[in-house]
Amino acid sequence: MLYTVGMVTYAVSCSHCASLNLTRNGRAPNGKQKYLCHDCGKNSRQNPGSNAYADAFRQQVLAAYHERCSLRGGCRIFGISRQTLVTWLKKSRSTSTSGEDTCPA
Numbered sequence: 001m002l003y004t005v006g007m008v009t010y011a012v013s014c015s016h017c018a019s020l021n022l023t024r025n026g027r028a029p030n031g032k033q034k035y036l037c038h039d040c041g042k043n044s045r046q047n048p049g050s051n052a053y054a055d056a057f058r059q060q061v062l063a064a065y066h067e068r069c070s071l072r073g074g075c076r077i078f079g080i081s082r083q084t085l086v087t088w089l090k091k092s093r094s095t096s097t098s099g100e101d102t103c104p105a
């Protein structure tokens with residue numbers, strides 16, 4: 001599908017089958033244009049983003065944990081799952097070379 005903004009024409013292709021036989025199919029809740037592919041019947045959207053938590057949010061949660069917030073308390077406050085926080089802690093321990101996350105008391 002071709003659409004024109006000002007003097008620039010963009011070609012939108014299906015992210016599943018790369019077909020150009022698309023029509024606009026409403027907007028996603030975040031305001032992005034959705035497209036329906038007439039060849040494979042699937043929906044795709046403009047510039048799809050990642051569903052991962054933002055890196056700044058992850059740093060904030062880890063900082064709260066290192067200020068002695070409990071694991072379950074941190075999950076309740078920030079609304080993330082315990083497994084997510086455990087995975088982040090394992091990753092931060094394997095990447096940090098200083099021994100700051102060992103408990104001194």
Ligand SMILES: [Zn+2]
Nearest residue numbers: 014017037040
């Ligand atoms: Zn398609």
